[in-house]
Amino acid sequence: MAAGWTTDAVSSRSVSGDTSLLITPQYTLLVGFYDSRERQFRLASGAPHGAYLPLVIAQ
Structure with missing residues (x-):
């Protein structure tokens, strides 16, 4: 289930069901599934x- 999780570098919002949008600091848009x-x-x-x-944030 794609939950509404957010960090400083990564944000995601539920689109429909388990589909989510993942926006990286480089503003690359990825569509996929978050496996909790x-x-x-x-x-x-x-x-x-x-x-x-x-989901590894190298900062």
């Missing part, structure tokens, strides 16, 4: 099947 169990944001498109984008 894995704590990772899986890309819905633009990445190989099963690919994950770890």
Whole structure:
């Protein structure tokens, strides 16, 4: 379930169901799914099947 979580560097809002928008500090817009169990944001498109984008903030 895509919850409304927010940090200083990453923000997400629910679009419909488990689909979310992920905006990075570089303003790159990614559409995918947030896996709360894995704590990772899986890309819905633009990445190989099963690919994950770890929510790691390097500041």
